[in-house]
Every structure is written in structure tokens, then in C-alpha cells.
Amino acid sequence: MERTKEPTRDYPSLSRTPWTFWETLYARRSHRKYLPMERDGELESRLRETVSLAISARGAEEGDLLVVTDPGRVEEIKRRAHKGAPNKINLWLTRAPLMGFLVLAVPGKDVRGDRPRRLPRAVAATHDTVLWLTEKGLGTCWLGGINQSEVQEALGVGEEVLIPAVVSFGKPKPRVRAGDFDHLVYLAISRRRKPLSAVARLESMERPFIVGKNEPRSFSASPVQDVAGLLRKLMEGTSDQEDVPLSLALEACLEAARLAPSAGNAQRWRFVAVTERSRLAELSSACGARKAWRAAVVGAGSPGGWEETFLEKPFWMVDLPIAFSQLSLMAVSMDLAVDLFLDDFEEGRVAAAVGLASGYRPVGVMGVS
Ligand SMILES: Cc1cc2nc3c(=O)[nH]c(=O)nc-3n(C[C@H](O)[C@H](O)[C@H](O)COP(=O)(O)O)c2cc1C
Structure with missing residues (x-):
């Protein structure tokens, strides 16, 4: 499969076992x-x-x-x-x-x-x-x-x-x-992607997400890497993972979101990775989650823009769920258990928990355990 977007770094090399879901993400165009x-x-x-x-x-x-x-x-x-x-x-x-x-x-x-x-x-x-x-x-x-x-x-x-x-x-x-x-x-248009520094945040909208400079401790990705297998694992919601460094896991998920296609390649989105205990508690409570989370990612879109006006379609509600498809399958490819909320969460509380800027609305929250 031919690669199309420049990776932020060589993620597959960080796993001791084949981490081939990346190939699918990079091959899609x-x-x-x-x-x-x-x-x-x-x-x-x-x-x-x-x-x-x-x-x-x-x-x-x-x-x-x-x-x-x-x-x-x-x-x-x-x-x-x-x-x-x-x-x-x-x-x-x-x-x-x-x-x-x-x-x-x-x-x-x-x-x-x-x-x-x-x-x-x-x-x-x-x-x-x-x-x-x-x-x-x-x-x-x-x-x-x-x-x-x-x-x-x-x-x-x-x-x-x-x-x-x-x-x-x-x-x-x-x-x-x-x-x-x-x-x-x-x-x-199509080959361009904004860098992680432009679309990813840590804990809140004000704090940039810094891409790890040091080589993280390597880990073993899930033996399941095919899309149908990942979807089945997603439904099981169990995790065998004790090995993956959380910072790498979050970065890989954010990179998967960054690569997602969007209408007009506008990438009108922000992804906030959350690890602080009090914020996680607030997010999981706002989602009514039943499990404790080790970390979460909030994805927010900015309704409007020329594509929405021109084509009269709510693209923020298309682009972000596409990114969440990639983000959540990436989490499962690392053997993490995923709790994904694309509706039925308290929007105001989620927005406040990560300090969303005006103009952005949360579209999804993914908790991982
Ligand atoms: C919701 C949505 C609507 C799109 N609509 C069109 C379209 O009408 N015509 C088209 O040629 N491409 C369309 N695209 C493709 C995007 O232009 C493309 O995904 C983007 O430029 C990124 O390129 P890539 O998919 O090759 O990675 C659309 C993409 C999305 C996600």
C-alpha cells in the first residue's frame, strides 16, 4: 500500500510486534x-x-x-x-x-x-x-x-x-x-495535514500537546490489526494492555485523528488529551461512564465554514466522527479498552472540563482503560 501523509514519527517501529493498522491509515486517500x-x-x-x-x-x-x-x-x-x-x-x-x-x-x-x-x-x-x-x-x-x-x-x-x-x-x-x-x-488539497501541534492539546485548550522527544519504552501492539477484528474487540471492551506508555498511546491516537479526511480538507478540529484525575472524573461523570478511565480524548469541531454554508451540510458532525473512527480503532490496535461517546453526554460540562474556546463544540469523548 502506498503511503500518502507524512507521519509525525515512525510509530510502527515503537512496537515489538507488527502494528499494521498504521498501514491502513496511511494508505487511505x-x-x-x-x-x-x-x-x-x-x-x-x-x-x-x-x-x-x-x-x-x-x-x-x-x-x-x-x-x-x-x-x-x-x-x-x-x-x-x-x-x-x-x-x-x-x-x-x-x-x-x-x-x-x-x-x-x-x-x-x-x-x-x-x-x-x-x-x-x-x-x-x-x-x-x-x-x-x-x-x-x-x-x-x-x-x-x-x-x-x-x-x-x-x-x-x-x-x-x-x-x-x-x-x-x-x-x-x-x-x-x-x-x-x-x-x-x-x-x-488532499495530501496536506496540519501538524499535531496545531490540532492537539493536553488537558485543556490552552496547553499545547508536545510530541514526545525521547524514544518511549517499546511495547507490544495488539495481535489483532485488521479492521473487522478491531471492531469486534471494540465491542468486547476489554483490555489486555499493561505495557503501553500512556503518553505514546495518546500521541498515537491523536496522530490517527490528525490523518483523518475532512470536507475540503479543512481540519476544523481540536483534540484534547486528558490525563489529570480531576478532569477525567468530571469528563466520565459528564458522559455517565461506568468504568474508570486512565485517559481520555475530547474531539471538538467548529460548526460553520465555507463547505457547510456552500453545500448546506453539517460537516462538523461528519468530520469529527470520521476522526473518532480512526482514533478509537487506533486505541484498540494498542489493546486498550475504549469507551466512546458521540452523543448522550452533557455538552456544557465536557466543554468546560477542557476549557473549549468559543466557536468549538465537543462532538465526542473517548475514554480509555
Ligand atoms: C465529509 C467529507 C466530504 C467530502 N466531499 C468531497 C467532495 O464532494 N468531492 C471530493 O472530491 N472530495 C470530497 N471529500 C474528500 C476530501 O477533499 C479529502 O478527504 C481531503 O482533501 C483529504 O484528502 P485524503 O482523503 O486524500 O486524505 C470529502 C471528504 C469528507 C470527509
């Missing part, structure tokens, strides 16, 4: 060029199994994440999704021989609410599936610039269901140089 492929019934049924697993692991609602592989439906979505001026950025879809789409189909009441509750869980399950597809060598692209009503009609889901985003997938065309559209977008 947005593909806008695909090659034709034969229909593969076995792959499709494994994909549907993975979607079910991800929906259970994230506590999402069945039906909020659809898999479309029927060639007629796929063609119709491709033809209709880019209708309307703001969606012309995705005109490339018409020429892409896709295998299918993952479709977020969530009730409008939830998506348009002040704080969507079903949407973030469905998004996390969708991105888990994106990572699984990456592992299987397939290319994907999150697409928010789509005409919701046209896609609604193509799927026959009814007007009360909104389609905030879809993900295209198929056989990726290797990147060619020079004037190729996929390559130009990659160079202009």
Missing part, C-alpha cells in the same frame, strides 16, 4: 479515478457483513448506512449526484466505473437538529467500512458535494431522509503524474 472491475459476489457479501458489524460496534441505526452495488442504481446515483451548481466539483463521477456507494441516509429531523445524534454514529460506522475497503485494496472517496434530493429519489428513501454524504468505492486507478485531475486535487 480519496480516489477520484477508478478502473472497471468484475462484480464480485463474495466481496459484496463480506462488505455487507462488515457494515453490519460496524453498525453494531458504533450503536448506529440499521438503515442509516446503506450499501449500493446494484449497477443500475450506482449509475443513477452517479448521473444525479452532481446536479446543481455546488455539486459540479464531482462531475468526475460520470466517468468513474465504480463498484458502488456507501450512503448515509439519516432522518432529516436528526441531521438538521442542533445536535445530531444518529448521524455521528452512522458516520463512524461508514468510515470503519472505508478503512475495511482500504485494507482490501479498494479506493474510496467521501462525497459531501452531492445533490441530496436527486440521490433521495434515485434510492426511493422519501423526503424525510437526508443524504449528507456518500462514499464512492471501486478499483483504484494508480496515480499518474502531470495533468491528471486526481493527481492535481491530491497535490492542491
Whole structure:
């Protein structure tokens, strides 16, 4: 698998055992060029199994994440999704021989609410599936610039269901140089990521997260490194880990979040790692957690921005749950037990516990034990 984003440091080398989930994270990138492929019934049924697993692991609602592989439906979505001026950025879809789409189909009441509750869980399950597809060598692209009503009609889901985003997938065309559209977008937008120092904080918004300078004591990553296995472990919620230095564990989780894709690659987010006892107690109480946590990460998004206005979609509630998919699977790849809250926490208390700046709202809290 080809690597796309520069790592902050060589994390896999810090484990005595293979820590290969990193390869999946670094290999995933947005593909806008695909090659034709034969229909593969076995792959499709494994994909549907993975979607079910991800929906259970994230506590999402069945039906909020659809898999479309029927060639007629796929063609119709491709033809209709880019209708309307703001969606012309995705005109490339018409020429892409896709295998299918993952479709977020969530009730409008939830998506348009002040704080969507079903949407973030469905998004996390969708991105888990994106990572699984990456592992299987397939290319994907999150697409928010789509005409919701046209896609609604193509799927026959009814007007009360909104389609905030879809993900295209198929056989990726290797990147060619020079004037190729996929390559130009990659160079202009996609490959860039803000450094950890710009997006990560320690204990509160005011304190920067300093990347460890010394080589930490090495540890053994989980023997489970594949996405489906990690999702099963996430559901078990148990930890065999006594070995991983907490500072490395947090840094790896923050790096996994940093690499996540976001609409327009805006990365309008902050991640606060928390280890202080009193703050942890306040956070776990605000989440109603039942277990004691060794550490936590709060992820906050900044609603608004040009993508949200232009495309009329609540991207803060898509981008952050994508990052939490990566963050939580990274924690499990180190054998940590994860308690993830994407809704049902007291937002004001979480924001106060880490001193969130105005303009930011907490989207998720991950406790690890
Ligand atoms: C919610 C969301 C919506 C996106 N919408 C589009 C889109 O409409 N068209 C497109 O070409 N890329 C879209 N992208 C892909 C981003 O531009 C891409 O993820 C980002 O530039 C980072 O690049 P990478 O995915 O290659 O790491 C979207 C990504 C996300 C997460």
C-alpha cells in the first residue's frame, strides 16, 4: 500500500510486534479515478457483513448506512449526484466505473437538529467500512458535494431522509503524474495535514500537546490489526494492555485523528488529551461512564465554514466522527479498552472540563482503560 501523509514519527517501529493498522491509515486517500472491475459476489457479501458489524460496534441505526452495488442504481446515483451548481466539483463521477456507494441516509429531523445524534454514529460506522475497503485494496472517496434530493429519489428513501454524504468505492486507478485531475486535487488539497501541534492539546485548550522527544519504552501492539477484528474487540471492551506508555498511546491516537479526511480538507478540529484525575472524573461523570478511565480524548469541531454554508451540510458532525473512527480503532490496535461517546453526554460540562474556546463544540469523548 502506498503511503500518502507524512507521519509525525515512525510509530510502527515503537512496537515489538507488527502494528499494521498504521498501514491502513496511511494508505487511505480519496480516489477520484477508478478502473472497471468484475462484480464480485463474495466481496459484496463480506462488505455487507462488515457494515453490519460496524453498525453494531458504533450503536448506529440499521438503515442509516446503506450499501449500493446494484449497477443500475450506482449509475443513477452517479448521473444525479452532481446536479446543481455546488455539486459540479464531482462531475468526475460520470466517468468513474465504480463498484458502488456507501450512503448515509439519516432522518432529516436528526441531521438538521442542533445536535445530531444518529448521524455521528452512522458516520463512524461508514468510515470503519472505508478503512475495511482500504485494507482490501479498494479506493474510496467521501462525497459531501452531492445533490441530496436527486440521490433521495434515485434510492426511493422519501423526503424525510437526508443524504449528507456518500462514499464512492471501486478499483483504484494508480496515480499518474502531470495533468491528471486526481493527481492535481491530491497535490492542491488532499495530501496536506496540519501538524499535531496545531490540532492537539493536553488537558485543556490552552496547553499545547508536545510530541514526545525521547524514544518511549517499546511495547507490544495488539495481535489483532485488521479492521473487522478491531471492531469486534471494540465491542468486547476489554483490555489486555499493561505495557503501553500512556503518553505514546495518546500521541498515537491523536496522530490517527490528525490523518483523518475532512470536507475540503479543512481540519476544523481540536483534540484534547486528558490525563489529570480531576478532569477525567468530571469528563466520565459528564458522559455517565461506568468504568474508570486512565485517559481520555475530547474531539471538538467548529460548526460553520465555507463547505457547510456552500453545500448546506453539517460537516462538523461528519468530520469529527470520521476522526473518532480512526482514533478509537487506533486505541484498540494498542489493546486498550475504549469507551466512546458521540452523543448522550452533557455538552456544557465536557466543554468546560477542557476549557473549549468559543466557536468549538465537543462532538465526542473517548475514554480509555
Ligand atoms: C465529509 C467529507 C466530504 C467530502 N466531499 C468531497 C467532495 O464532494 N468531492 C471530493 O472530491 N472530495 C470530497 N471529500 C474528500 C476530501 O477533499 C479529502 O478527504 C481531503 O482533501 C483529504 O484528502 P485524503 O482523503 O486524500 O486524505 C470529502 C471528504 C469528507 C470527509
